[in-house]
Amino acid sequence: MIGAHVIVGYTGDAGGRDALALGTAITQVTGGELTVATIYPPGSPGQAVEAQANLAHAAGELGERPAEYMAFESRGAGRGLAVLASRIKADLIVVGSADGGQHGRIAIGSTSDHLLHLSPEAVMLAPAGYRPPAEPTRLTLAYVHRPQCDEAVELVAQAALRLGVPLRLITLDLRTDDAGRLRDDLALAVRLAWEGTGIEAEAEIAEGYDVAAAIGAVEWPPGDLLVCASSEDAQAHRVFLGELAMKVLRASVCPVAVLPRGFN
Structure with missing residues (x-):
């Protein structure tokens, strides 16, 4: 962790x-x-x-x-x-x-x-003006079905287990992809979290016509932390955020952590 x-x-x-x-x-x-x-x-x-x-x-x-x-x-x-x-x-x-x-x-x-x-x-x-609560309340992983995110699922689930907080997996539905496929991908991520740690992760699809609208459509209570995996374009053991993830970061109302490629 x-x-x-x-x-x-x-x-x-x-x-x-x-x-x-x-x-x-x-x-x-x-x-x-x-x-x-x-x-x-x-x-x-x-x-x-x-x-x-x-x-x-x-x-x-x-x-x-x-x-x-x-x-x-x-x-x-x-x-x-x-x-x-x-x-x-x-x-x-x-x-x-x-x-x-x-x-x-x-x-x-x-x-x-x-x-x-x-x-x-x-x-x-940290967002501008952010004041952290005494304890974290939840870890949220922005999930897209690709190897980097699949690896991050177990890592973030392990962190949630150690912290004693819930884990949420969210996928953005920007009305451009097959909604059924997105739900299937998210169900796979939930299963990965369970198989790796025994955590029953929450799963949520954030819908909107753009990233800001999708992020704003789901709840972000105080103490939430958003985690993103690096792009597949990242060098080994380096952070690299793609265009979509940068939009997610800018729309976030809670702190965002970005994992390097190959983080363990």
Whole structure:
């Protein structure tokens, strides 16, 4: 289960605070390590000092909560977080929404865009203004019948079992596919979850004329977490989201975790 070592990409803005709150909540549930990192560009002493100031602010936010604080030099924040995560053996990178996005939704900036197309570790994004509850209430996997998602079913089911929360599998029906086939595919995923873990997963088809409408047609109670598998186009052990999954991420009202290809 991801969360044994979480690295938070911290910036001194609302998105950074959202990421810090979410990353802290995850490690409180998993008992994992927490690293708070600020990335600054090379050859910029002033921004290096600002990075340290940001980390001091983060430490003030966390108080006595154990964490490691790191300022890391890199040409890009997304690249820096990916490299740092590999070096310290973190298994999850948490970032916030980019400035200017809609409250309660995820806006993709340059940092998250890089991570969603090249990260070697799982990536989680917090919607703007997100405040995590004390405990998770459910894991939801966005399911499409393909090998990456089939592998994710058992992984997410195992995580739900360990957390003691329900598992929901949702498939989008955008009125362009055979509805009967989508139901059959979803039934297969439910069976995969049962055979792998003994969990009786909920199954739901989200209907709409576009992704945002479909996502909005199903309930997302506080404490829900949406999980997506990477595209088949992803390199081995890398995150890569396709066009449809990116639309799902942008429409989500809860945090979204994206698993690298071949994640275990």
